[in-house]
Every structure is written in C-alpha cells, then in structure tokens.
Amino acid sequence: MVKKSSESAHSEYWKKNLKLIGKLLFIWAFVSFGLSLAFADALHGVLFPLPGTPLGFWFAQQGSIFTFVILIWVYAWRMNRLDDEYFSEGDE
Amino acid sequence: MDIQQWTAFLVGASFLLYIVIAIRSRANSTGEFYVAGGHVPPLANGMATAADWMSAASFISMAGLISFSGFDGSVYLMGWTGGYVLLALLLAPYLRKFGKFTVPDFIGDRYYSQLARIVAVICAIFVSFTYVAGQMRGVGLVFSRFLEVDITTGVVIGMCIVFVYAVLGGMKGITYTQVAQYCVLIFAFMVPAIFISLHVADWAIPQIGFGMGTPGQGSTILARLNGLHEELGFSSYTRGSGNTINLIAITFALMAGTAGLPHVIIRFYTVPRVRDARTSAGWALLLIAILYTTAPAVAVFARTNLLDTVYKEGQFQPHSSMPDWFNTWEGTGLIKFTDHNNDGLIQYVGEGAVDAEGLLLQNELIIDRDIMVLANPEIAGLPNWVIGLVAAGGLAAALSTAAGLLLVVSTSFSHDLLRKWLKPDISEKEELLAARIAAGVAVCFAGYLGIHPPGFVGEVVAFAFGLAAASFFPAILLGIFMKRMNSEGAIAGMIVGLLFTASYIIYFKFMHPELDSADHWWWGISPTGIGSVGMCFNFMVAGIVRSFTADPPQEVLEMVEQIRLPEKG
Numbered sequence: 215m216v217k218k219s220s221e222s223a224h225s226e227y228w229k230k231n232l233k234l235i236g237k238l239l240f241i242w243a244f245v246s247f248g249l250s251l252a253f254a255d256a257l258h259g260v261l262f263p264l265p266g267t268p269l270g271f272w273f274a275q276q277g278s279i280f281t282f283v284i285l286i287w288v289y290a291w292r293m294n295r296l297d298d299e300y301f302s303e304g305d306e
Numbered sequence: 307m308d309i310q311q312w313t314a315f316l317v318g319a320s321f322l323l324y325i326v327i328a329i330r331s332r333a334n335s336t337g338e339f340y341v342a343g344g345h346v347p348p349l350a351n352g353m354a355t356a357a358d359w360m361s362a363a364s365f366i367s368m369a370g371l372i373s374f375s376g377f378d379g380s381v382y383l384m385g386w387t388g389g390y391v392l393l394a395l396l397l398a399p400y401l402r403k404f405g406k407f408t409v410p411d412f413i414g415d416r417y418y419s420q421l422a423r424i425v426a427v428i429c430a431i432f433v434s435f436t437y438v439a440g441q442m443r444g445v446g447l448v449f450s451r452f453l454e455v456d457i458t459t460g461v462v463i464g465m466c467i468v469f470v471y472a473v474l475g476g477m478k479g480i481t482y483t484q485v486a487q488y489c490v491l492i493f494a495f496m497v498p499a500i501f502i503s504l505h506v507a508d509w510a511i512p513q514i515g516f517g518m519g520t521p522g523q524g525s526t527i528l529a530r531l532n533g534l535h536e537e538l539g540f541s542s543y544t545r546g547s548g549n550t551i552n553l554i555a556i557t558f559a560l561m562a563g564t565a566g567l568p569h570v571i572i573r574f575y576t577v578p579r580v581r582d583a584r585t586s587a588g589w590a591l592l593l594i595a596i597l598y599t600t601a602p603a604v605a606v607f608a609r610t611n612l613l614d615t616v617y618k619e620g621q622f623q624p625h626s627s628m629p630d631w632f633n634t635w636e637g638t639g640l641i642k643f644t645d646h647n648n649d650g651l652i653q654y655v656g657e658g659a660v661d662a663e664g665l666l667l668q669n670e671l672i673i674d675r676d677i678m679v680l681a682n683p684e685i686a687g688l689p690n691w692v693i694g695l696v697a698a699g700g701l702a703a704a705l706s707t708a709a710g711l712l713l714v715v716s717t718s719f720s721h722d723l724l725r726k727w728l729k730p731d732i733s734e735k736e737e738l739l740a741a742r743i744a745a746g747v748a749v750c751f752a753g754y755l756g757i758h759p760p761g762f763v764g765e766v767v768a769f770a771f772g773l774a775a776a777s778f779f780p781a782i783l784l785g786i787f788m789k790r791m792n793s794e795g796a797i798a799g800m801i802v803g804l805l806f807t808a809s810y811i812i813y814f815k816f817m818h819p820e821l822d823s824a825d826h827w828w829w830g831i832s833p834t835g836i837g838s839v840g841m842c843f844n845f846m847v848a849g850i851v852r853s854f855t856a857d858p859p860q861e862v863l864e865m866v867e868q869i870r871l872p873e874k875g
Contacts, residue, residue: 228870235395242391246384246561251553254377254546264517266526271544274380275372275602276513279387279595286394286591290584293399297581297872 227300234292238285245281250274312694313452320490320698321467324705327486328471328479336738339476340407340717346481346576352589354484355573357491357706359386359564359590360597361437362444365491365703370678373605373612376535376543380602381553385560385771387591387598392565392779394587398574400786400869402583407575408714409568409778410722416785417793418862420727425800427722429777430568434711434718435752436770437569441711442756444704451638451680452697458757464705465753472709472716473745477576480709487702492596494699498683498692499600502607505686512603527610534613537620539659539667543609549824555835562841563771566779569710572717580872608678611685613654616671622651631684640674708752716745769811772833776803776840784848789866791848794855799848807840 249257254270262269267276307315333339346354364386372379404412409430414423442461449460471479499512507515507527519526525533531543546553564570573590574583615632616623625643635641643652646668654671661667680700683693720741725732732740777800784791784799811833814822824830831839857863 224867224871231870238391238395242388246388246557247554250380250384251546251550251557258545264514266519266528267517268528268544271377271380271528272517274377275383276599278380278384279599282387282391283588283591283595285391286584286588289395290581290588293584294581301872 223300227296230296231293234289238289241281242285245273246278250278307690309690309693310453312691313697316691316694316698317453317701320702323486324467324483325470327482328475331475331478331482333474333476333478336721336734336741338478339738339741340721341572341575342478342481344576344578348577348582348586349589350481350485351573351577351582351586352593353488354481355570355586355590356593357484357488357702358573358710359570359594359707360491360703361707362441362700362704364597365495366444366447366679366700367676369601369604369608370675372602373609373678374675376541377546378553379605381556381560383598383602385557386564387594388557389561389564390587390591390594392561393570394584394591397565397571397782397786398583398587399580399872401571401782402574402577403580403869403872405575407572407721408717409571409782410718411726412785413781414726416862416865417796418859419793419797422793422797422800423722423726425797426778427718429773429804430718431715433567433770433774434569434714435755438708438711438752439755439759441704441708442752443759445701446756447676448680448697448700448704452694461753461756464701464756465749468705468709468712469746469749472712472749473742476741476745477713480713481576483709484706487706488593490702491699491706492593494695494702495597496600498686498688498696499604501688501692502682502686503603506607506610512600512607516603516606527606531606531610531613534617535656538613538617538654539656541656549830552824552830552832552835555831555838559775559835559837559841560771562775562779563837566774566777566782567770568778569714572714573710604679604682608682608685612673615685616652616654622653624650625652626650628652631681635677635681640677642672644670646670712745712748712752715748716741719744769808772807772811772837772840773804775837776807776844780841780844780848784845786866786869789863790852790857792852792855792858795848795852798851799844802847803840803844806843807837810836
C-alpha cells in the first residue's frame with residue numbers, strides 16, 4: 215500500500231535520501247579526515263574538551279567515534295520517518 | 307581461588323552458556339541456517355554484529371597497538387568504526403531490501419553474471435579464512451597463558467565449541483551465542499578498564515579519566531606521558547608522525563574494508579525490515595563504541611604504568627626489581643630483555659636517545675603489544691577474578707568472530723557454489739547438509755591454521771581489508787547508487803582494483819619486505835592504505851568501461867529501483 219503512489223513520489227523519496235546521505239557523509243569526512251587527521255597538528259595546542267586532551271588527538275581517539283554513532287542514529291531516525299511519510303507502515 | 311582456578315571457572319561457565327544457547331536455537335531450514343529466518347530483533351542483531359565485528363584483535367591487540375603507536379594508532383579506531391557509517395547509510399538498508407542470503411548473491415544477481423558471482427565467492431572465502439587464522443591464534447594465546455595447557459589443546463577446545471553451535475545452529479545459533487558473547491566480552495573489557503582508571507586517574511569512567519590529571523601531581527596524565535616519551539627518546543604520544551596522506555589513506559581503506567566485509571554485511575540480512583537494518587546498525591556501532599572509546603584510555607594507562615615500572619623517578623630500574631607479571635610474561639617470550647651493556651638496568655628507550663653525557667643509548671627491552679590488555683590487570687594489581695574474566699572475554703571475542711566468518715565460508719560453498727552454480731537442482735535438505743559439512747570442514751581447517759599459524763598473519767590482515775575495500779565495497783555501492791552500472795564495468799573495476807591492491811601488497815610484504823618503507827611507497831602510501839587507491843581505480847575503470855558497453859537489462863534496472871524503496875515490491 216503506497217500512500218503517495220507514482221513514479222514521481224518515488225524519485226522524490228530517493229532524492230531526499232541522497233541529500234541526507236550527502237550531508238551526513240560530509241560531516242563524517244570532515245570530522246575523521248579533517249579534524250582528526252589533517253588539522254590535528256593545528257589543534258594540538260587546544261586542550262579541549264578535557265584538561266589533558268589536545269583537541270585533534272581527542273577527536274582522533276574519542277570524538278570521531280561519538281560522531282559516527284550520532285550520524286547513524288540521525289540517519290535511521292530521519293529515514294524511518296521519511297519511510298512513514300512516503301510508504302504506509304507494516305508493508306515491510 | 308587462584309588465577310588459574312578463577313580462569314578455568316569463568317571460561318568453563320561461559321562455554322557452557324554458549325552450548326546451552328546453541329542447543330536451544332537449532333536451525334531447521336536453509337533460511338534459518340543462512341539468515342536466522344530473518345527474525346532477529348534490531349537490538350539483538352546490534353549486539354550480535356558488535357560481537358561478530360570485535361575480534362581477538364579488537365579485544366586483545368588494539369589497546370596495545372595504540373599504546374605503542376600513540377596518535378598514529380587512531381587510524382584503527384576510526385577505520386574500524388567509521389566504516390559503520392558507510393555501511394548504515396550506503397549498504398545495509400538496500401541489501402536488506404534485496405533480501406537474499408549472501409554477498410555473492412547480490413553481486414551475481416545485480417550484475418547478471420556467473421563470473422561476477424565467482425569472483426565474489428573467491429574473495430569472500432579468502433578474506434574470511436585470512437581472518438579466522440588470527441582468531442584461532444588469539445584462542446591459543448589465551449589458553450596457553452592463563453590455563454597453562456598447550457596451544458594445540460586450547461585450539462581444539464575452541465574448535466569443538468564453535469563446531470557445536472555453528473554446525474548445529476547456523477546463523478540462528480551463531481546470532482544468539484553472539485548476543486551472549488557480546489555481554490561477556492564487554493563486561494570483561496570494562497571491569498578492568500574501570501579499575502585501572504580509578505587506580506591511575508581516580509575517575510571511574512576511563513573516557514574521562516585519561517584526559518584528567520594524575521592525583522597528587524601537577525600535570526595531566528597525557529602531559530606527563532608526553533614528557534616521559536621525550537625523556538626516553540620516543541615520539542610524542544599525542545602527535546602524529548607527520549605523514550597525513552598515509553594516515554588518511556589507511557583510515558579510508560579500513561573504513562571501506564569494514565563496510566565491505568562479508569561477515570558483517572550478512573548480519574543485516576537477518577533483521578525483519580529495512581528500517582530495522584538502519585536501527586540495528588545504530589545499535590551495533592553504539593555497542594562497539596563502548597569498547598572502542600575505552601581502548602585508547604586503557605592504552606594511555608597501560609603505557610604510563612609500563613614506563614613507571616621500568617623507569618622510576620628518572621632512573622632505569624634493575625631487572626631484579628621487576629614485579630611478578632614482568633617475569634611471568636618474560637617466561638612466555640612476549641617480553642624480551644637483553645642487557646646489552648651488562649649493567650643490570652633495563653634501558654627502555656626510543657631511537658636516538660642519549661644519556662646525560664650525550665652518548666647514544668641502546669634499547670634493551672622488547673614488549674609484544676598483544677600482552678598489554680592481558681597483562682593490564684596484573685600490572686595494576688587487580689583481583690584474581692578480574693584476570694580470569696579477561697581470559698573469558700578474549701575467548702568470547704575470538705570465538706564470536708570465528709563463528710561469523712565460518713558461516714560465510716560455509717554458505718559460500720553450499721549456496722553460492724553448489725546451489726547457484728554447480729548443482730542448481732539441489733534439494734533444500736541436501737543444501738542444508740552441504741552447509742553443515744562445509745561448516746565442519748571449515749572449522750577443522752581454521753583449527754589447523756590456529757595450531758600451525760602461517761608466519762604472515764599480521765601481513766594478511768592488510769590484505770583482507772585492502773581486498774574488501776577495492777572489490778566488494780565499490781561493486782555493491784555502484785550496484786545500488788548507479789542504476790546503469792553494467793556487468794562489464796563492475797567486473798573490470800573489481801578485477802583492476804583487486805589486481806592492483808594485491809600486487810602492491812604482495813610486492814612490499816612478501817617479495818621485497820626490505821623495501822617496505824615510506825621512501826619506496828607510491829605517493830607515500832603504505833600497503834595497509836593502498837586499498838583506498840585500489841578502490842579509486844575500481845571506480846574509474848568501472849565508469850570508463852560502462853560508458854562504451856551496453857546498459858544492463860530491463861529487469862535489472864527494475865530490481866535496482868525496487869532495492870531503493872523500503873516497501874515490498
């Protein structure tokens with residue numbers, strides 16, 4: 215049972231999905247390759263969020279992993295909501 | 307009770323638990339054997355995925371690895387977790403919608419080609435066996451150190467346990483034992499970590515403790531550790547070695563490799579709905595993150611404890627003053643002390659370290675990084691039961707991963723090779739029997755590898771990730787997101803990616819290990835990171851070949867359309 219049946223609704227759903235993936239992957243790349251690796255040296259003098267952790271080091275060994283967890287949950291939450299909007303529940 | 311009794315008790319109790327679960331969840335059909343009937347709730351699948359993923363390497367070796375490499379060790383932390391973002395956003399929901407049993411199933415159907423299926427099967431089997439060898443070594447290590455049985459006996463016991471639940475229960479048995487194994491391994495990892503954090507930093511949460519100050523001292527733990535590193539001629543703990551391009555390449559290869567590993571991907575076939583695939587990826591990474599954010603803290607504590615033991619108040623310590631754990635591990639050969647200058651002191655220094663008069667110091671201590679997690683409770687003087695718990699946890703991590711990998715091998719034979727290629731008219735009963743026989747043979751072969759480990763286990767791990775990154779990941783990704791990607795493009799891409807990555811690794815790791823240094827690497831990228839480049843070649847070749855070959859047939863285009871939508875087709 216499709217709520218908004220038709221080809222155009224499907225392609226709209228897909229485009230929204232791609233847009234969300236793009237945004238989240240940008241954050242993923244920025245945090246892991248940017249803050250944690252490329253800019254780590256520049257951030258070495260910043261002691262944050264703990265008094266003993268240089269920021270780049272903290273992102274590389276803690277912050278990036280927390281970010282990854284949040285990204286997946288945001289994606290799951292947003293997409294599951296989008297599914298409900300475009301496709302009725304219980305269909306699979 | 308002494309250490310050995312506690313260990314025997316806790317290991318025995320955990321094994322009994324796994325067997326009871328296995329007997330209660332026997333598989334009766336190929337659907338149950340391959341994907342647990344597709345009825346696994348998201349949280350349970352998240353726990354099973356976490357146990358499946360966290361291997362002997364994560365549990366035993368990773369904290370030690372970071373402890374010895376400092377900042378540069380971050381590539382493993384990020385690589386082995388960041389891959390889940392790719393998996394959750396780009397692969398898992400669509401593969402769940404596709405809804406078959408294996409990774410070669412998807413590659414073969416999507417690229418309407420038996421050749422593509424067979425290339426995928428060979429990769430899957432190779433990658434899985436590579437990995438299993440490492441797990442069985444972990445089982446042997448734990449048994450020989452803590453229960454003082456020889457490695458062969460240890461591996462045989464481990465094999466029997468895996469045999470029972472993998473052969474009887476298939477995916478169904480494996481899933482529910484993995485849920486139990488996750489609980490055992492995370493408890494076993496966290497208890498000593500919390501104890502050590504309290505001991506060193508006076509904080510119960512290791513993730514906070516390692517960033518705080520040392521009680522009674524002015525400086526923070528990391529500042530003090532960096533200071534010790536500087537005094538002893540090691541490179542800074544919190545700073546990278548400088549080759550950022552290489553670190554990025556390694557991280558990316560590990561991430562894409564993680565997302566492309568078949569034993570992780572098939573876990574997402576076991577949940578009921580597409581939305582459950584997304585949620586269970588969220589649970590999986592959350593549960594993995596508990597260990598992965600604790601490990602770097604443990605690494606810092608272990609490093610500090612170690613340096614404080616051999617180098618107290620600015621003085622190298624005599625060998626005769628070393629504590630019991632030092633002597634025990636020296637007995638296993640995993641700590642080696644060679645007194646080059648015969649002064650009885652343990653000079654533990656980095657390259658180019660000099661003494662007060664400016665004379666060069668020679669390092670006299672070699673420590674196997676695998677012992678850091680196992681020895682940590684002893685180093686910190688924790689109670690005996692904690693040490694026994696660590697042994698049970700290490701075994702849970704190794705066995706859960708081994709079982710997941712063996713299932714991939716067994717389905718590759720019975721489903722991908724027999725049913726889909728050699729003997730399409732096989733009955734379900736025969737297929738199930740074939741799957742069980744294949745699982746049994748695979749367990750024996752894995753055990754053999756554990757007893758007679760090939761000398762190159764460390765090297766082949768680079769292989770497993772590199773190959774998964776350069777072959778599976780791009781092929782599956784293009785199959786979902788590029789509708790017009792055809793069989794010719796995908797196969798050409800996979801072959802080029804595989805050949806390039808494999809030759810680079812073979813050249814530097816096996817043919818000319820003496821050239822394996824930054825001076826000779828292409829673009830300064832190490833063999834561990836070369837999978838990233840192989841993946842780029844795969845994408846490029848696939849795109850070019852596709853542009854002058856025919857579009858995929860109509861039914862494949864429709865199939866891709868269906869995979870993208872969550873509702874039933």
